[in-house]
Amino acid sequence: MRSPFAYTPRQGPLQAASPAAAVVYLGSLAAVAFAYSSPVVLLAAGVALVIAGRLAGAHAAVRAALWMGLTLALLIVAVNALVVGRGETVLARLGEWPLFGRVDVTAEAIAAGAVIGLRAAVVMVAFAVYSACVDPDRVLRALRPFAGRSALTATLVSRLVPVAAADAARLRDAARLRGPGAAPVGRPPLARRLLAGSLDRAVDVAATLELRGYSLAAPDTARGGVIGRRAGVRRSRYDRRFYAVGAIVLAAAIAGKALGADAFAEYPAVEVGVGQATLTLSALLVLSGLAPWRPKGRRA
Numbered sequence: 001m002r003s004p005f006a007y008t009p010r011q012g013p014l015q016a017a018s019p020a021a022a023v024v025y026l027g028s029l030a031a032v033a034f035a036y037s038s039p040v041v042l043l044a045a046g047v048a049l050v051i052a053g054r055l056a057g058a059h060a061a062v063r064a065a066l067w068m069g070l071t072l073a074l075l076i077v078a079v080n081a082l083v084v085g086r087g088e089t090v091l092a093r094l095g096e097w098p099l100f101g102r103v104d105v106t107a108e109a110i111a112a113g114a115v116i117g118l119r120a121a122v123v124m125v126a127f128a129v130y131s132a133c134v135d136p137d138r139v140l141r142a143l144r145p146f147a148g149r150s151a152l153t154a155t156l157v158s159r160l161v162p163v164a165a166a167d168a169a170r171l172r173d174a175a176r177l178r179g180p181g182a183a184p185v186g187r188p189p190l191a192r193r194l195l196a197g198s199l200d201r202a203v204d205v206a207a208t209l210e211l212r213g214y215s216l217a218a219p220d221t222a223r224g225g226v227i228g229r230r231a232g233v234r235r236s237r238y239d240r241r242f243y244a245v246g247a248i249v250l251a252a253a254i255a256g257k258a259l260g261a262d263a264f265a266e267y268p269a270v271e272v273g274v275g276q277a278t279l280t281l282s283a284l285l286v287l288s289g290l291a292p293w294r295p296k297g298r299r300a
Helices: 019-035 039-055 059-083 107-133 136-143 148-176 187-211 226-232 239-259 276-288
Strands: 090-097 101-106
Touching: 019 039, 019 107, 019 136, 019 239, 019 276, 039 059, 039 107, 039 276, 059 101, 059 107, 101 107, 148 187, 239 276
Parallel strands: none
Antiparallel strands: 090 101
């Protein structure tokens, strides 16, 4: 069973672009999610990432990230509604709770939790599109001249995490197929088995890397030195597009902050600004999701 977040080779501008260009493009939308609290802007950034992921072919990754993000957002809303009692609009008075004290559910606390959950969901979609569309081997080749060991570690993590997720799914399926007469298997035994399998795989990977000489220093020859590094760099004709879109998104986000596009307040009453600056920035963010679009009949 393959994880939806695992990288899958496809033909498309986002897959053909260099890792740096893809990081600049997707990172600019994630930066907007971290910098803004306006639900209008956050929703526009999420729509842009969903459009980008679907145009890049990462349908399964987008669906899984949206499902996980929605679940996390609902949990954040529930916790924030119970913990934070600020706000003018009281929806329910639940009395005294142990460890919580007096619990008053307010519309402002629910709105604040919804904004935090929406931000988390947008960031999860951004990382899901990155994981499904950016080749970790190309990331390793791009980072190898600067930090070889760190690049190797990051690449192994990006490859082994989807493998661990697939192992967990297989273990759950095997536990359900034992039959109605078998004793139910709880989560702790499954977690221990998954941890044991991950440790065994890590030992095998470390032994393989050692046998291939990764612990030795690379010779400074024409192939391993500057010439070899330059030869490993492969540029794409789509790089300029993603660099330009990422720069435009970041510049628009900075300008929008100065012009009041982030007009939003949770307490003491919910106030959502929908001024011209907010709507203009939101429209620009939605249009930025069309960057991975490619006309039919053209190859990356």
